Amino acid sequence: MLMSPLEFFRSLPKKECPECGDHMEEQAESYMMECDRCLSKREE
Ligand SMILES: [Zn+2]
Numbered sequence: 001m002l003m004s005p006l007e008f009f010r011s012l013p014k015k016e017c018p019e020c021g022d023h024m025e026e027q028a029e030s031y032m033m034e035c036d037r038c039l040s041k042r043e044e
Pocket residue numbers: 017018019020021022034035036037038039
């Protein structure tokens with residue numbers, strides 16, 4: 001069964017940071033796995 005693109009995107013699970021488990025805002029440009037907090041921690 002074909003899904004409309006809109007339904008397809010709606011069915012995607014929310015992105016979660018594997019480090020802290022926080023939900024992340026979906027960003028089309030973002031291909032980072034971790035949330036901003038964990039990323040900034042990493043740079044230290
Ligand atoms: Zn995180």
